Amino acid sequence: MTRLFRRPLAAAIAGAAFVAALALPGGLTPGAVAQDLTDVQEIVDRASAASYYQGPDGRARVHMSITDAQGRERSRDFTILRTDIDDRDNGEQRFYVHFSRPADVNGTVFMVWKQVGADDDRWLYLPALDLVKRIAASDERTSFVGSHFFYEDVSGRGPREDTHSLAQTTDTYYVVDSEPKDPSKAEFASYRNYIHKDTFLPVKTEYVDGQGKVYRTYTVEQVETIDGHPTVTRSRMADSQIGGETVMRYSSVAYDVGLPEDVFTERYLRNPPRQHLR
Numbered sequence: 001m002t003r004l005f006r007r008p009l010a011a012a013i014a015g016a017a018f019v020a021a022l023a024l025p026g027g028l029t030p031g032a033v034a035q036d037l038t039d040v041q042e043i044v045d046r047a048s049a050a051s052y053y054q055g056p057d058g059r060a061r062v063h064m065s066i067t068d069a070q071g072r073e074r075s076r077d078f079t080i081l082r083t084d085i086d087d088r089d090n091g092e093q094r095f096y097v098h099f100s101r102p103a104d105v106n107g108t109v110f111m112v113w114k115q116v117g118a119d120d121d122r123w124l125y126l127p128a129l130d131l132v133k134r135i136a137a138s139d140e141r142t143s144f145v146g147s148h149f150f151y152e153d154v155s156g157r158g159p160r161e162d163t164h165s166l167a168q169t170t171d172t173y174y175v176v177d178s179e180p181k182d183p184s185k186a187e188f189a190s191y192r193n194y195i196h197k198d199t200f201l202p203v204k205t206e207y208v209d210g211q212g213k214v215y216r217t218y219t220v221e222q223v224e225t226i227d228g229h230p231t232v233t234r235s236r237m238a239d240s241q242i243g244g245e246t247v248m249r250y251s252s253v254a255y256d257v258g259l260p261e262d263v264f265t266e267r268y269l270r271n272p273p274r275q276h277l278r
Contacts, residue, residue: 036174040165040166040176041159041164043164043166043176043195044159044176044178044195045089045090045159047176047193047201047202048089048156048158048159049089049200050199050200050201050230051201051202051232052082052093053084053089053090053093054229054230054231054255055227055229055255055256056083056087056255057082057083057255057258058080058081058253058257059079059080059081059082059253059257059259060079060080060250060251060252060253060254061077061078061079061080061250061251061252061253062076062077062078062079062248062249062251063075063076063077063249064076064077064078064145064147064149064246064247064248064249065247065249066146066147066244067244067246068243068244069242069243069244070243071244074102074146075101075102076099076105076145076147077100077101078098078099078100079097079098079277080095080097080154081095081096081097081098081259081263081264081273081276082094082096082259083263083264090158090159092114092115092116093112093113093155094111094112094113094114094261094263094264095110095111095112095114095154095155096109096110096111096264096268096273097109097111097154098272098277099145104128107125107127107272108127108145109123109124109125109268109269110122110123110124110144110145110151110154111123111124111125111264111266111269112151112154112155113264114155114156116158117160119137120137120140120155121134122134122135122139122140122151123266123269125269125270127270132269132270135151137185138185139151141185141186141187147237148216148237148238148239148242148245148246149237149246149248153218153237161180161181161182161185162179162180162181163178163179163180164177164178165177165178167192172196172197173194173195173196173197173203174194174195175192175193175194175195176193176195177190177191177192178190178191178192178193188207188208188216189208189209189210189212190207190208191205191206191207191208192205192208193205199223199230201220201223201230201232202218203219203220204217204218204219205218209241214240215239215240216237216238216239216240216241218235218236218237219235219236219238220232220234220235221234221235221236221247222234224253226253226254226255227254227255229255231250231253232250233249233250233251233253234247234248234250235247235248257276259276
């Protein structure tokens, strides 16, 4: 496991300062691709594949630190299991998220069946109530267990749900602006992605409201190469409307672990597959 880059970023950086701050060391030179891509849908498809589809399946432990507008901090620890159906980029997927800490969320499970061309299926199991709750498609862009990330951020937004335009190409990034095809299903008016040319990882996303103001910002702070895959291992989401931010740190990341597909079924909401969560 070798580090690709590691550089904390202040939430306020933007524009040229941001582009300069994320230049990658370790032998990856900006603009190392043979020729810049001009097909914006191809760029977005590759960014989605790099973010959510590397390897046929994967597992990671996550520590989430949530800081509210008053500076109060709380945390969550969970394990994410993921498998791709037919090992196809931007195709159907399954996600299983099992919470272990703190005690009041231990045993909580969030599961997603990610669809193509249809609304995803999402379930939330609440052990204190022994209740399995279906999460409506209208709730996918609401807070994920009280954090600044949304449910949709965990499993990814479909690259065909938005209309994309290539705003700028720099030595290091493809800068892509996107608008939802169905505005009724999103609280944002648009968003801008800075997609790194070498890894195709989106390293910064700015969500813009109806007044044209950036109110929510996702920033990648650390990437490592794991099993040959450039992987985000620390990220931050800040929200100026509600205040505060959430930091996610990933550890024990592994790909190609051979997860059986039946792990991602309702029977395991109440009975976690512990041999796959270690």
